[in-house]
Amino acid sequence: MRYLVTGGAGFVGSHVVLALLDAGHDVAVLDNFSTGHRAAVPEGVPVYHVDLMDDQATANVLGDKPWDGVLHFASLSLVGASMADSFHYLRQNYVTGLNLVQACAAHGVKKIVFSSTAALFGGPERAEPIPETALVQPDSPYGESKFMVERILHWADRLYGVKSACLRYFNAAGADPHGRAGEDHRPETHLIPLAIDVALGRRSALRLFGTDYPTHDGSCIRDYIHVTDLADAHIRVLDQIGARSVVYNLGNGRGYSNLEVIQSVERVSGCRVAWEKAGRRPGDAAVLVADSTSLRQDTGWTPQWSTLDKIVETTLQWRKNNPEGYTR
Ligand SMILES: NC(=O)c1ccc[n+]([C@@H]2O[C@H](COP(=O)([O-])OP(=O)(O)OC[C@H]3O[C@@H](n4cnc5c(N)ncnc54)[C@H](O)[C@@H]3O)[C@@H](O)[C@H]2O)c1
Structure with missing residues (x-):
């Protein structure tokens, strides 16, 4: 096709x-x-x-x-x-x-x-x-x-x-497990690549937007x-x-809080991720987790790579191998 x-x-x-x-x-x-x-x-x-x-x-x-x-x-x-x-x-x-x-x-x-x-x-x-x-x-x-x-x-x-x-x-x-592609937004606003950059010493600290949400640790939960x-x-x-x-x-059907993401990055990279509190961002919901049952039932789709640590691992690998991101 x-x-x-x-x-x-x-x-x-x-x-x-x-x-x-x-x-x-x-x-x-x-x-x-x-x-x-x-x-x-x-x-x-x-x-x-x-x-x-x-x-x-x-x-x-x-x-x-x-x-x-x-x-x-x-x-x-x-x-x-x-x-x-x-x-x-x-x-x-x-x-x-x-x-x-x-x-x-x-x-x-x-x-x-x-x-x-x-x-x-x-x-x-x-x-x-x-x-x-x-x-x-x-x-x-x-x-x-x-x-x-x-x-x-x-x-x-x-x-x-x-x-x-x-x-x-x-x-x-995440990033292509074969290393062929990855995430390179400029500016980057997504939590996982930002936290990895702090772990790799490329940023000084992560700003955590909102620590007073009605969730188990006060940070937003995302799928x-x-x-x-x-x-x-x-x-x-x-x-x-x-x-x-x-x-x-x-989505994956499982939510992780921003603080759990930080812990995963620390676990996978072996490096500390410094973070500081910042206010809530307008437009951010407290919890967003998907029910993807219909997609699974209709197409047989089953996520293979979507544990948090695998997502972090592939992102870390791509960012290590491509320190400048895409060069053109
Ligand atoms: N990344 C996420 O977590 C996420 C979550 C929900 C939805 N989405 C949606 O998925 C899509 C892809 O997201 P992404 O993270 O890859 O974004 P991205 O910014 O990396 O990719 C968007 C691409 O579209 C191109 N583009 C933008 N405006 C254009 C225009 N007017 N004409 C032609 N090309 C144009 C950009 O150059 C870029 O290559 C978007 O529609 C986004 O809203 C992404």
């Missing part, structure tokens, strides 16, 4: 490109390299250097070849930045999604897999894993913008027969899913969305 991956130069997209290639598919990447890296795209994979805000250029890519499906990762994705620059976030994520889905409908592309997010649940503090049926009530423009794209996909199915899978990721983390398991879910879902559109939560 031939697949187009938007945002394939980014963290999650680059790992899914590898999984698609490993599964024997033809892959091309569409990216504007705003946060992605050239070197994250494997040699030989064609690249369209295009901004999805440009509807004509986007339509040209979709019309360039007969695509069997599109995987849509390209997005702005920081909760905090979306609180500060809300209209920019809403516009970018909505318009890029609309341009892409419209071009897919116009060119007869019938399958789209979309990176949605647990941030669209937001809202009340929960101790229970969140099912797909939970109330959508985003706490941030970022979460809202993802839900807006889910709604575009709903109408694309109803009116144009474009089938989609909206995968509501919880926290993607970390290894990016290789996440990629595997995309491959399985692609096989499955021929007949109907689906929405799945995609």
Whole structure:
């Protein structure tokens, strides 16, 4: 099959490109390299250097070849930045999604897999894993913008027969176990790479946002899913969305507090992670843990790499081997 991956130069997209290639598919990447890296795209994979805000250029890519499906990762994705620059976030994520889905409908592309997010649940503090049926009530423009794209996909199915899978990721983390790709956000805001950088002496201390949440140790609880398991879910879902559109939560089903993450990094690296208290960040929920039962039941997906220590181990290895991250 031939697949187009938007945002394939980014963290999650680059790992899914590898999984698609490993599964024997033809892959091309569409990216504007705003946060992605050239070197994250494997040699030989064609690249369209295009901004999805440009509807004509986007339509040209979709019309360039007969695509069997599109995987849509390209997005702005920081909760905090979306609180500060809300209209920019809403516009970018909505318009890029609309341009892409419209071009897919116009060119007869019938399958789209979309990176949605647990941030669209937001809202009340929960101790229970969140099912797909939970109330959508985003706490941030970022979460809202993802839900807006889910709604575009709903109408694309109803009116144009474009089938989609909206995968509501919880926290993607880890790195390719073969060392071919890793996480390199600039600036990095994700806890695991930041804690590892402190352990490796590349940062002085970690700022822990909120230590007074109603959790067992006062820090936020998140569900970390290894990016290789996440990629595997995309491959399985692609096989499955021929007949109907689906929405799945995609997580490990087990939450770890920020302090437990720090302990794991200390355990795996053998180094101390200095941290300091900081205030809560607006838009952060206390607990976000996925109930991914429907994905497991429908596709047979079972995470293989998603214990916290394995996630930390693969991230540590990648950061040790790539001290500067991607160099282009
Ligand atoms: N990383 C996570 O934990 C996580 C959690 C939930 C959801 N998600 C979603 O998964 C997707 C991938 O996340 P990531 O961590 O890999 O992000 P990332 O920033 O590493 O990758 C995004 C990619 O999209 C590209 N891009 C952004 N805007 C574009 C545009 N207008 N046109 C073309 N390309 C554009 C960037 O250059 C980059 O390569 C995002 O949609 C994000 O919202 C990620």
